[in-house]
Amino acid sequence: MSLRMHCETKTRxxxxxxxxxxxxxxxxxxxxxxxxxxxxxxxxxxxxxxxAETILCNPLIAAHGTKILHGLDRALKxxxxxxxxxxxxxxLHSLNVFLPPSHVQLLADCLTVVIAAKMGPxxxxxxxxxxxxxxxxxxxxxxxxxx
Numbered sequence: 001m002s003l004r005m006h007c008e009t010k011t012r013x014x015x016x017x018x019x020x021x022x023x024x025x026x027x028x029x030x031x032x033x034x035x036x037x038x039x040x041x042x043x044x045x046x047x048x049x050x051x052a053e054t055i056l057c058n059p060l061i062a063a064h065g066t067k068i069l070h071g072l073d074r075a076l077k078x079x080x081x082x083x084x085x086x087x088x089x090x091x092l093h094s095l096n097v098f099l100p101p102s103h104v105q106l107l108a109d110c111l112t113v114v115i116a117a118k119m120g121p122x123x124x125x126x127x128x129x130x131x132x133x134x135x136x137x138x139x140x141x142x143x144x145x146x147x
Contacts, residue, residue, distance in 0.1 A: 026065025028111040030056050036106050042099055068107070075138050086141040101143025108135040 033040050034052045043049060046060040055061060071089065078085040112131060116123040 026062040028107060028114045029061050029065035029068060030058075031110040031114060032107045033061065035110065036103075039103050039106060042103070072138065075134070075141075079134075082137050083141040086138070089142060101139060104139050104142045108139050111135070 030052075033043065033049060033055050040049045043061070043064075046064070047058060048054045049058065049061075071086075074085055075082045112128075112135065115131065116128070119127070
């Protein structure tokens with residue numbers, strides 16, 4: 001099996017296994033806003049983000065987390081053309097939201113922590129390699145308009 005196929009298979013398997021739970025609770029988005037509070041400035045219209053409890057209970061954050069996971073699903077379905085798949089979203093984030101690519105990387109890091117915790121021992125080195133490669137392409141694609 002080629003490295004690309006290996007990465008794609010590993011990424012798809014564990015992403016789809018964990019997406020349902022992550023969609024309902026949005027722990028990676030919440031974790032990012034709590035651990036890196038400076039990222040909250042991009043969510044001014046999401047209501048009270050005063051502390052961890054309000055962030056964890058915020059339905060707008062949960063909805064945005066769901067949107068992010070659906071976006072990752074789109075990337076998985078277009079694995080050979082992620083940059084073009086995210087071209088419009090990259091433009092939106094650079095011109096309208098002014099979200100720096102470094103913040104997308106922080107979210108990717110939080111998502112990795114959440115997935116690793118959810119998977120436990122099943123989050124092997126091979127799984128992490130596949131996931132990190134996938135996320136690095138996603139982060140690059142979303143930051144494309146900044147280059």
